[in-house]
Amino acid sequence: MRKLAVIELFSLKRVHSFRNIREEEVDFMVKKVFQSALSQSPVDLSKTFFSLTASIICRVALGQNFNESDFVIEQERIEELVNEALLALGSFTCSDLFPGGIGRFLDWLFGGHKKINKVFEELDAFYQHVIDDHLAGKTTVDSTADIVALLLDLMDKQEYKNYFKLNIDNIKGVLMDIFLAGVDTGAITMIWAMTELARNPRVMKKAQEEIRNTLGLKRDRITEEDIDKVDYLKLIIKETFRLHPALPFLLPRETMSHVKIQGYDIPPKTHIQLNVWTIGRDPDRWTDPEDFIPERFTNTCVDFRGQNFELLPFGSGRRVCPGMPMAVATVELALLNLLYFFDWRLPEGMISGEDIDMGEAGNLTIIKKLPLQLVPVQRH
């Protein structure tokens, strides 16, 4: 199933085919920020970025456009459900701690699974509704227009003798993965990037100067073609991934056989958590690890694609994030637009970037605890 998803859903060709969606949604975000700039009011960038990623994923995966159609479910409810599901997945139930009868009994007593089931039932009903709409021909006619259409088409055309038979439950499973893995993570990365820029005016200024000098001041639209023209922004994104990996423990692994690491014996079937948050701040690997210094990546080939073990925001190996190209394209385009069109001021009551709260919250994904509020000022 993963192989099929990587080839059919996350290939570079497919990511490129969704470029228009990313550009339209980022344009829409810029328009909304312009309105706040006119009234000089702060923008809740945490909310802005969640709406952006949720809208993109809904269009790419389901073919549903929040801005056009009557949607079966409110956009905010989708964001809430994704957050609730991630919290539920990241928290331990009694059965995790005491596998077997006692754990199950305690979960029954305290309703441990009830809450989790409720969230997943609501998401399941939502996916079913979208699939039914596709089957009834209400949503899209083009089999490559969105991921549900694509998977239904694959299901339709599969040969009887195929070893792996795709069914509706598999499609819902893929949608669940895409929603839970794709909405939060991109938003979290952009929130931390803007937070670090607001705390580091030197870096913000340098990025804006490079972007504006390179692209000129007359543009009324910035597209994905512009991304490769600006190098410093890419360093900023790498530095954000180092300090703020959205999934600090990646996905859990289990050893398949006995292994010995640095003298420690690890038996088979041991649950393994890899702390990439700590690796990114390890003073043995990084100079001034707590400081936000994008220039540290200037003359190194250290990258975040899973080959350099000191920087693993997308994981590595067989389970490496398949959505990486899609995620990076979205993050780069959104930040590029916000830095090109606007200067950013701290809201009233804050004197310097040091006043921004850096508290973190969450378990599976780590988000900025307090929403990031900044005042956009239209560039002259």
Ligand code: HEM
């Ligand atoms: C900046 C944004 C993103 C970050 C930082 C991120 C990070 C990750 C990480 C760390 C993993 C686990 C890898 C491992 O344990 O080795 C993962 C898995 C996954 N990601 Fe992403 N991700 C992002 C965006 C996306 C997007 C946009 C999508 C889909 C459109 C996506 C789809 C997935 C899926 C389906 C998995 C599960 C793969 C599996 O179970 O084998 N991700 N992601």
